[in-house]
Amino acid sequence: MAKEAEAETREYAYFLGCITPNRYPGIEAATKRILKEFGIGTQEMIGASCCPAPGVFGSFDMHTWLPVAARNLAIAEEMDLEIVVTCNGCYGSLQEADHLLRENTKLREKTNAILGKFGREFKGTTKVNHSIVVLHDVIGLERLKEAVTKPMTDVNVAVHYGCHFLKPREVRGHGSSETPYILEDLMQVTGAKTPEYKDKLMCCGAGGGNRTADSVQSLEWMRQKLVSAIEAGCDCMVHPCAFCHLQLDRGQTEMEQAFGVFFNFPILFTTQFLGLAMGLSEKELGLDAQTTTMPEKLLK
Amino acid sequence: MGTLYDELVDYGGEVFGREHLETLRECVQCGKCTGGCPSGRNTALRTRKLMQMALLDLREEIFNAPELWFCSTCYTCYERCPKGVKVTDIIRTIRNLAAKEGHMSVPHRMIGVYVMKTGHAVPIGPDQMKLREAVGLDSQPPTAQKHKDQLEQVQTIFKTTGYDAMIDFDWDTMTLKGMAKK
Numbered sequence: 487m488a489k490e491a492e493a494e495t496r497e498y499a500y501f502l503g504c505i506t507p508n509r510y511p512g513i514e515a516a517t518k519r520i521l522k523e524f525g526i527g528t529q530e531m532i533g534a535s536c537c538p539a540p541g542v543f544g545s546f547d548m549h550t551w552l553p554v555a556a557r558n559l560a561i562a563e564e565m566d567l568e569i570v571v572t573c574n575g576c577y578g579s580l581q582e583a584d585h586l587l588r589e590n591t592k593l594r595e596k597t598n599a600i601l602g603k604f605g606r607e608f609k610g611t612t613k614v615n616h617s618i619v620v621l622h623d624v625i626g627l628e629r630l631k632e633a634v635t636k637p638m639t640d641v642n643v644a645v646h647y648g649c650h651f652l653k654p655r656e657v658r659g660h661g662s663s664e665t666p667y668i669l670e671d672l673m674q675v676t677g678a679k680t681p682e683y684k685d686k687l688m689c690c691g692a693g694g695g696n697r698t699a700d701s702v703q704s705l706e707w708m709r710q711k712l713v714s715a716i717e718a719g720c721d722c723m724v725h726p727c728a729f730c731h732l733q734l735d736r737g738q739t740e741m742e743q744a745f746g747v748f749f750n751f752p753i754l755f756t757t758q759f760l761g762l763a764m765g766l767s768e769k770e771l772g773l774d775a776q777t778t779t780m781p782e783k784l785l786k
Numbered sequence: 787m788g789t790l791y792d793e794l795v796d797y798g799g800e801v802f803g804r805e806h807l808e809t810l811r812e813c814v815q816c817g818k819c820t821g822g823c824p825s826g827r828n829t830a831l832r833t834r835k836l837m838q839m840a841l842l843d844l845r846e847e848i849f850n851a852p853e854l855w856f857c858s859t860c861y862t863c864y865e866r867c868p869k870g871v872k873v874t875d876i877i878r879t880i881r882n883l884a885a886k887e888g889h890m891s892v893p894h895r896m897i898g899v900y901v902m903k904t905g906h907a908v909p910i911g912p913d914q915m916k917l918r919e920a921v922g923l924d925s926q927p928p929t930a931q932k933h934k935d936q937l938e939q940v941q942t943i944f945k946t947t948g949y950d951a952m953i954d955f956d957w958d959t960m961t962l963k964g965m966a967k968k
């Protein structure tokens with residue numbers, strides 16, 4: 487018998503969405519690599535589309551948002567696998583659609599009438615998981631800790647949850663949205679500290695079409711958030727959302743154009759930070775190809 | 787046609803259930819939503835006022851308010867409201883009704899254009915394919931953008947729900963009407 491820790495091999499359908507594969511493939515590479523390290527496979531979802539963005543398509547036409555999301559869920563159902571995501575937008579959209587379609591028969595019939603046009607059906611047989619929950623609950627803190635080869639003991643991490651990972655609580659089910667703990671736990675595994683900072687729970691400013699409606703105004707929310715993290719002595723920000731990553735990383739170039747200051751405050755997706763602590767290189771994690779640069783402290 | 791409240795309950799109710807939207811009536815105008823709103827800190831969005839406008843049936847005023855689009859759907863108000871008003875979903879429903887009547891900016895319409903053209907709000911281009919190769923991934927992910935037959939399924943959805951007509955999408959030029967480069 488294999489060691490108990492190796493237990494069964496798990497497989498997930500990896501729902502990529504848009505920003506992870508098309509802007510920050512380092513997030514995809516880091517996540518696939520780390521899950522594989524712990525015996526977890528990620529299968530490609532052929533033909534998956536935009537989730538679609540919940541605050542955007544959900545704001546314009548929820549009757550289009552829902553069938554597009556349902557089609558993505560149906561692809562995973564056909565694969566007979568649960569879904570894993572690396573973006574809070576994807577998480578928010580797919581989990582909410584799954585929740586609504588399971589509860590409301592009429593809505594499901596209406597949605598399936600559309601999916602039926604191309605031979606698909608939403609059945610309600612998959613589950614939408616966030617990758618950081620898989621790290622925390624399926625792999626577990628003990629095993630993650632054993633894999634750390636480069637402890638981050640002198641690093642202060644500003645954790646940023648983003649909005650749709652925690653809220654609304656009644657759909658997400660991760661407990662309090664005001665005193666979350668999953669990211670703190672994951673950072674502490676590496677030896678890093680997670681100081682409290684003023685705007686820790688604040689939105690990055692990008693969601694709901696706000697970034698598109700008025701980008702300078704949306705960058706101002708983010709500026710305030712970054713300032714409060716820097717004032718608390720943080721060295722970098724770690725988060726679970728590809729869309730936040732786009733705003734927080736690329737947004738720093740746009741902030742420079744809008745406000746004339748370049749913070750160069752390092753932004754990392756959770757698996758990119760864990761990857762560094764497990765000895766993967768900056769290049770393997772795509773951290774050398776983004777706007778913000780990584781300080782020596784994180785790379786040593 | 788009934789009041790804006792009735793419309794919200796009918797339209798949003800179909801998706802979220804009527805009780806969800808009916809929570810609007812419970813609003814006691816305490817202002818806790820405004821107090822915690824990250825947008826209100828920086829913009830003219832006053833969440834409490836938006837709820838009041840909806841209850842007072844100020845249909846045109848609310849549809850024409852630029853700040854209606856400054857909510858990031860962060861759900862802070864939704865979580866904190868002492869009366870259980872499902873604020874964020876009510877805002878999303880107001881936006882749906884506004885969008886149906888043409889209150890939708892060109893940049894917001896363009897997000898739909900990208901999805902109808904490529905399956906993705908943020909599509910991939912040659913530069914990003916190089917980024918993928920640099921981290922050892924296939925140059926193009928196996929998503930709807932890569933598989934034409936799969937993209938057609940997404941397009942079928944947009945045609946069936948009438949999203950294409952709502953944003954004035956032109957299937958011949960694959961962009962908004964009047965926007966194609968000559």
Ligand code: SF4
Binds near residue numbers: 817818820871873
């Ligand atoms: S917090 Fe709730 S009850 Fe208070 S004003 Fe806002 S919506 Fe109304």
Ligand code: SF4
Binds near residue numbers: 825860
């Ligand atoms: S969901 Fe919108 S209105 Fe509510 S607190 Fe967040 S930004 Fe403000």
